[in-house]
Structures are given as structure tokens and as C-alpha cells.
Amino acid sequence: xxxxxxxxxxxxxxxxxxxxxxxxxxxxxxxxxxxxxxxxxxxxxxxxxxxxxxxxxxxxxxxxxxxxxxxxxxxxxxxxxxxxxxxxxxxxxxxxxxxxxxxxxxxxxxxx
Amino acid sequence: xxxxxxxxxxxxxxxxxxxxxxxxxxxxxxxxxxxxxxxxxxxxxxxxxxxxxxxxxxxxxxxxxxxxxxxxxxxxxxxxxxxxxxxxxxxxxxxxxxxxxxxxxxxxxxxxxxxxxxxxxxxxxxxxxxxxxxxxxxxxxxxxxxxxxxxxxxxxxxxxxxxxxxx
Numbered sequence: 001x002x003x004x005x006x007x008x009x010x011x012x013x014x015x016x017x018x019x020x021x022x023x024x025x026x027x028x029x030x031x032x033x034x035x036x037x038x039x040x041x042x043x044x045x046x047x048x049x050x051x052x053x054x055x056x057x058x059x060x061x062x063x064x065x066x067x068x069x070x071x072x073x074x075x076x077x078x079x080x081x082x083x084x085x086x087x088x089x090x091x092x093x094x095x096x097x098x099x100x101x102x103x104x105x106x107x108x109x110x111x112x
Numbered sequence: 113x114x115x116x117x118x119x120x121x122x123x124x125x126x127x128x129x130x131x132x133x134x135x136x137x138x139x140x141x142x143x144x145x146x147x148x149x150x151x152x153x154x155x156x157x158x159x160x161x162x163x164x165x166x167x168x169x170x171x172x173x174x175x176x177x178x179x180x181x182x183x184x185x186x187x188x189x190x191x192x193x194x195x196x197x198x199x200x201x202x203x204x205x206x207x208x209x210x211x212x213x214x215x216x217x218x219x220x221x222x223x224x225x226x227x228x229x230x231x232x233x234x235x236x237x238x239x240x241x242x243x244x245x246x247x248x249x250x251x252x253x254x255x256x257x258x259x260x261x262x263x264x265x266x267x268x269x270x271x272x273x274x275x276x277x278x279x
Contacts, residue, residue, distance in 0.1 A: 011194075014194055014200060015190070017200050017203075017204075018190070018194075018200050018203040018204050018207055019190070019204075019207055020204060020208075050211055051183055051186075052183050054179075054183050057164065057169065057180075057183065057184070058164075058167040058168060058169070059160075059163045059164055059184050059187050059188070060163055060164075060166040060167035060168075061163065061191045064195045064277075067194070067195040067196070069194075069195060073191075074167050075187055075191075077183065077187060094168070
């Protein structure tokens with residue numbers, strides 16, 4: 001079975017590939033030790049030019065082992081302007097969440 | 113089952129009932145399009161709210177607005193599409209269509225009018241610039257046409273599948 005990090009990368013790359021409006025995808029991680037728990041969802045912040053602004057509104061999806069999705073996931077989709085607001089701390093993530101590594105689009109090309 | 117999962121499940125049950133009602137009405141030519149689409153709008157809204165509440169949104173907060181479809185339905189449909197198929201070919205067009213359809217479904221609710229730009233809705237009459245009053249009964253709704261487009265049926269199947277996945 002793939003690790004949570006592997007699966008987060010794979011999920012992000014699929015999203016890049018099928019959503020032309022996505023400009024960046026970043027992992028969100030918990031500040032406590034919960035990330036090691038397999039029940040703790042993969043959390044992706046997706047910056048999408050084609051979405052509507054509505055602040056931080058996480059949406060959750062269950063794991064689906066039959067479809068090779070072994071971890072639950074949680075997506076926060078924001079506009080590029082909202083991403084600027086997060087960077088300038090005008091818009092805050094929920095307590096205990098921090099922005100972590102960016103998953104680059106280029107990896108998609110490397111795997112081909 | 114946690115409290116949030118209970119909320120999500122009950123939202124999903126309502127979405128299921130709304131979707132089934134929409135589906136049943138499809139074959140009845142005597143039912144106006146606006147009434148049929150009302151059930152589709154409600155199904156989509158509750159499906160989105162089920163996913164939001166499971167992610168931690170307060171059930172009380174999300175009941176205050178109907179504007180959750182345009183943003184969240186594309187994510188729900190995308191997740192369902194990826195769960196069903198490893199083939200990504202064609203999904204770009206599908207998701208483009210979903211974003212269009214989701215925006216149109218959201219404005220079916222009279223509470224969502226895009227700052228007065230989209231007064232058309234499934235429930236109440238509205239006034240246009242000429243002073244005429246229009247009724248939903250006489251209006252041609254965009255989602256009706258969009259859902260008949262090639263990706264429309266797929267979108268409906270994925271919405272149905274996403275509801276099923278929560279039950």
C-alpha cells in the first residue's frame with residue numbers, strides 16, 4: 001500500500017491534470033502528531049482560478065480502497081486572491097493547521 | 113459514528129430523497145421544469161453540505177446559506193469521477209462542464225441571485241428591466257439544457273454515485 005505522502009502526491013497530480021484552473025496545490029498538515037494517524041485525512045489546499053471565493057471551506061471525502069484511495073482526503077479550494085490573503089494572514093486556516101510543502105505540477109511530466 | 117458523520121449521513125439521506133423525487137418527475141410531462149429542477153437543486157445542495165459538515169463545518173452555519181453548490185459540487189463530482197475511473201482522458205471537459213452546471217444549479221435557488229444579476233429561479237416570480245413580471249413556470253432554465261449536453265448524463269450519474277457513496 002502506498003504511503004499517505006505518496007497518495008497525496010498522486011491525488012494532487014491527478015487534480016492538476018484534469019483541472020486546468022489549478023495553479024498550485026499545497027499540503028496542509030496538523031501541528032500536532034495526528035498526521036501519522038491513517039484516519040487523519042490527506043489535506044490539500046488547491047488554488048484554482050475557476051473557483052468562487054468563499055473563504056476556507058474544507059470538504060471531506062472518504063477513503064475508497066476499492067478505487068486505490070486508502071486515506072480519507074480533505075480539499076480546501078481557494079481563489080488566487082484568497083491564497084494571497086492566506087499568505088498575508090488576512091485569511092486564516094483552522095487552528096492546528098499549517099501550510100506545508102507545495103506539490104509541484106512538474107512531477108506530472110516527470111512520471112510520464 | 114461521530115456526530116459530524118451522523119449529520120453527513122442525514123444530509124445524504126435527504127439528498128437521496130430529493131434526487132429520487134427529481135428522477136421520478138422526469139417522466140411526468142405535466143410537471144413544470146422549474147419544479148423538477150427544484151429537487152435537483154436541493155439534492156445537490158444537500159450533497160455538498162453532507163461533505164462540508166463531515167469536514168467540520170457547523171451544521172447550523174451551513175443551513176444559513178444556499179450558496180454551496182457552485183464551489184463544492186465540482187469537487188464532489190471530481191472525487192466521484194476519480195474513484196470510478198483511472199482514465200483521466202475526457203475528465204478535463206467533464207469538469208469544465210460541471211463548473212458551468214454547478215453555477216447554474218446554484219442560482220435556481222431564489223436566495224442566490226448574484227447581486228441581482230440572476231433573478232431567475234425555480235420558486236418565485238421576478239421583475240425584469242421592462243417592468244414585466246416573469247414566472248419560473250414560463251422560463252427556460254440553463255441547467256435543463258446543460259444536462260442534456262454530452263457530459264450532462266455523466267454528471268448526473270456521478271451526482272447519483274456521490275450520494276450513494278455517503279449512504
